[in-house]
Amino acid sequence: MTNKLYKDIVLEVDIDAKKGSKNQGKETKATFYSYDINSGIVKMNIKKDGQPLMLPNGSEVLINVVKLGLPQQKLVFRGDVIDGTSGIVRWEIPEQLKGYKGQIRAGVFINLPNGQRLHGGYFKFNMGISEIDTNLEEFEEDYWQGWDEFQKESEAEWSDWKAIRDDTWKKQEEDYDE
Numbered sequence: 001m002t003n004k005l006y007k008d009i010v011l012e013v014d015i016d017a018k019k020g021s022k023n024q025g026k027e028t029k030a031t032f033y034s035y036d037i038n039s040g041i042v043k044m045n046i047k048k049d050g051q052p053l054m055l056p057n058g059s060e061v062l063i064n065v066v067k068l069g070l071p072q073q074k075l076v077f078r079g080d081v082i083d084g085t086s087g088i089v090r091w092e093i094p095e096q097l098k099g100y101k102g103q104i105r106a107g108v109f110i111n112l113p114n115g116q117r118l119h120g121g122y123f124k125f126n127m128g129i130s131e132i133d134t135n136l137e138e139f140e141e142d143y144w145q146g147w148d149e150f151q152k153e154s155e156a157e158w159s160d161w162k163a164i165r166d167d168t169w170k171k172q173e174e175d176y177d178e
Helices: 017-023 147-177
Strands: 007-015 026-033 040-048 060-067 074-083 088-092 102-111 117-128
Touching: 007 026, 040 102, 040 117, 060 088
Parallel strands: 007 040, 026 117
Antiparallel strands: 007 117, 040 088, 060 074, 060 102, 074 088, 102 117
């Protein structure tokens, strides 16, 4: 299939020590779900000093993912450099995050072919569980067409319950008499 459909977000990742904490957590407000397999994309425009950061051949962009609900868990993924002269990177939300529900913080780290390494900014997004992936009970044929049907069914259930209760009481009385 050549045509692919994506749910995507686009953000800027700044390489700028002067911005300090402003690079520490761009809130994207985006949510990807467990059913978004091979369809969730983050497009990053990496910039330095307000200009696109050139990513020469051999550059590697790593995405460090931390599950904020469980900070001790992290995963590292590789982004795809789409346009090295314009600093454009694409990262597909991995299937490893499929079962996680909560906020994710992703850090951007760049390895240049000359041995330099740069710490980029962070961005946050959410993961959710799609309803189709949950273990819900299937529908039962438990519906009424009107009040009369409901009343008849309820009275029948009540009668059955009373009969069981009366039998239980009768047996207890007999056991007590013995």
